[in-house]
Amino acid sequence: MNKKINKPQQEISLQKLQEKVHHLTDELSAIKQQLQQGVEREKVGADVERQGAVREKLGADREKQGADREKIAEEEIHIRTKAMESTFDGIFIIDAKKPNFPIVYANTSFYNLTGYSKKEVIGQNYFLLYGLNKNSHIYEEIKRALSEGRSFHGEMLNFKKNGEKFWSLLRITLVRDKNGTVTHYVGNKTDTTLMKQRNLEIEEQREELLHVTRVGKLAEFVSSLAHEISQPLTAILSYAQAAQRMLKDREPKLQEILQYIVNDDQRAAEVIKRMRYLLKKSKPTLEALNFNIIITDTVALILPQITAKGKAVKYELDANLPLIYGDRIQLQQVVLNLISNSLEAMEDNKDSHDLIIRTSRKDSDTILVQVKDSGSGILPEHMNKLFTHFFTSKPDGLGMGLSISRSIVEAHGGHLDAVNNPDRGATFYFTLPVDKKKD
DSSP: OOOOOOHHHHHHHHHHHHHHHHHHHHHHHHHHHHHHHHHHHHHHHHHHHHHHHHHHHHHHHHHHHHHHHHHHHHHHHHHHHHHHHHSSSEEEEEETTSTTOBEEEEOHHHHHHHOOOHHHHTTSBHHHHSEEOTTOTHHHHHHHHHHTTOOEEEEEEEEOTTSOEEEEEEEEEEEEOTTSOEEEEEEEEEEOHHHHHHHHHHHHHHHHHHHHHHHHHHHHHHHHHHHHHHHHHHHHHHHHHHHHHHTTTSOHHHHHHHHHHHHHHHHHHHHHHHHHHHHOOOOOOEEEEOHHHHHHHHHHHHHHHHHHTTOEEEEEOOTTOOOEEEEHHHHHHHHHHHHHHHHHHHTTOTTOOEEEEEEEEEETTEEEEEEEOOSSOOOHHHHTTTTSTTOOSSTTOOSOHHHHHHHHHHHTTOEEEEEEOSSSSEEEEEEEEBOTTTO
């Protein structure tokens, strides 16, 4: 039989059941809230993680961009350095912030141009290192331009480490920072030595043309003068000979004086005649010649000049000298030039009196002619240029005699040269081939 539960007990059980339900509901709510908070935290964490990943990616992108920019900058520096190293001009950079103008960079061409090594250049004062003539005003011009904030541009003579000279065109520009302060000077040196030499050669050729023009005019003048002098000489000779005929067998003293006039007139006429032959434009006349006779005839031509200078000619001529084959007038011109040069070399030396002319047989095929003076000799720096066109050590010289003389001797198959004597003075000597047909 079922047991009946009374009403108060049912109410208590129901109340406990409700309380337990409420308690469970609260616990479920708390658990739900905790779960929601966990989800929220997980969501926030995910967002934070996602943001971190984004930041990490942005950082990686920035790092990559920085690496790319650095690589590009390095490539640009490499290209610029290569360009500066490969250029033909010498490039250097000076630190403008230091007062002693130290070089902080120089390219390979700069070292090649100056002859200095990198160790000898970097850190050294540009103005003390090399290159400029110590007495040159260029130093101060460059410093003044730089101190006034101006660039410099100019051509100058420089010296390499070994003392060798070279010409260069120097350009120095200023490098400024973003504030306008000069931080460095960049220099560019262009070697202009070859260009300078060519300009000098052109100038020398121009001078040679002027010399040729003057000499040509001089030859025309001398030829005209010789012609004009010949006429009064002929008249003087005629008057003197007429006076001799009129005073024949009378006034012996006067006859003697008239004979002097005749002799000197004829000698002067012969000098003029030979001068005209020397200046005459004609083809060479080749013939068998005794060179001893050429020498004595030439000395006779200028004997008054030799005597007036207080000098004397001594002969050492080979009596058995074989004949040579050539043009008499041209070979006389050679001997005349050599004698004249020797006389001029002895002018400043009062102790120099004797001029020695020597002929000999060098070998079976060649004769040797020597003109020896006791003058001041030939300077070593002039020896290599002695026979070049228009070179002269005399202030009023034309510089043609020796070059023409060598050309004449070489055209005859010989060679002309010079050497300083062991004691003093110089000897000019030349060879000529023997005329085999007449030997």
